[in-house]
Amino acid sequence: MGRWTTFIVVAVAVLVAALLLARIVPNEYFFFASYVVLQFIVLATAWNILGGYAGYVNFGSGAFFAAGAYTAVALIKAFAAPLMIQLAAAALVTGLMGFAIGAMTLRLRGIFFSIATVAVAVICETVVFNWGFVGGARGATVLQPPAPALFASYARMLFVVMTLLAVLAVALARYVEISWIGRGLRAIRDNEEAAESAGVPTLKLKLFAATASGALMGIAGAPFPLYMSFIEPTSAFSLNYAVSALAMPIIGGTASWAGPVIGAVLLGSVQQVVTVTLSSEINVLVLGVLLVAFVVAAPEGILGLARKLSAKARVR
């Protein structure tokens, strides 16, 4: 339990801080921007469970994010379901999608697996484009319900909810990482045959990682329609989500749960600044340039860089 004490203290502090901020910060834009950064923490953390720990690179994160968002839209249109139900249903739907891509790892490894996840994304986008009930290509407008008692606006509540989801996602990733599951996943990434012969139930662990990763991505996307009040396939399936989901962990460092958090906070903030000062079109460009720079210069991300520097400092 000692390994969790600090983490829990920090997690509770973050939640309390979020609640306080929701009451005292006057500027509404702060919550709008912070929500995006928090959403990327969930998305990047989710990607890292399968991509970082187990080494199966998912290029289709955008489809999982959008599937979560559209599950929420469908439930709002059909039953005017509350946010909690939307989140649970999105986790279920994208968890099943994750299980499906986990099953693909039986036959597909490396780049072939990644290509298959792109195919999954294309299929999902085509389905949504032609699904009239959730707005199809035209998109759908979603009305925000009135803000609950404690909050001055709905955006403030979504900010707190997304903070909670980010904390839960990071806690799950941390649990996976430091438990026996994490060692098994790393063994799979290093050498799958050797892992299997060392007693690691590779298929079971890959299915678990893919399902958990998928469910978290859906959760990241579920509040998106209410946050935007409008959703249409081109923006929900935007390349930006797929690229961010993998660029953030790679830039932060995939070896540990802190990597995706660092990457998401850093890149998410940069993206917000670029959107405000320059243009949202340049976002993906900034992401791409940074990704290339890190892959070439610091393949182990900021975490790896920090470890190397501190090792050097110790030698001196």
Added chain:
Amino acid sequence: MNPILLRVDAVTKRFGGFVALSDVSLTVRSGERLGIIGPNGSGKTTLINCICGALASDGGSIGFDGIDVTRLAAHRRARLGIARSFQVPRPFSSMTLAENIAVPLEYVAHRRSLHRADVSTEARAILAQMGLADRADASTATLTQVDLRKLELARALAARPRLLILDEVMAGLSPVEVDEMLGIVLDLSRQGVTIVMIEHIMRAIMRFSERVVCLDAGRIMAEGTPAQIVQDPEVQRIYLGD
């Protein structure tokens, strides 16, 4: 005589039209030291892949300690007590040596029941047995060829196998290193581990084996004591030509 530990019964393996193993049958008794020889491509590694479950056989059956394991996944067979080394060492390269050993400790020997500190202590003890104690916290990238092979052996041992299958653990080693490795393997045998060893180095196989099986083109061509095998005209034809 000791009871039969491993029973391979008429196992066949095809890759497309190529028959890699055809009707191979053999038994290994508990505590025995069996050597497997044969030219390149004769099916030695395929045979142990079928025994360990890395490959599914296309016909025949494999029994271990009275249990039919023919359809079991490799990790289930590892938990029953079959461990192997790979011909080309396959370390978990993102981990330290001690962490490499911790994988089979956590997944086979203790199945999640042990505390982390105990796993680490035990991993170090196993590395020490191989003479790798001072490298426990090193990355596998820094290891020499002989150390990589020792790590491969240590990782197999950490699973506390009853049957240890070694796929050319001595290939590429110098004569001194071969003797060192042979010493370690014979020690394990004295501790009661049943060992099947594939090897090209004849000197090693002759010293190690109680019984030798010679494979050629996916069939067992000869079987006997080391002395009988070197005298066997079929084996001489395979190795030396007509």
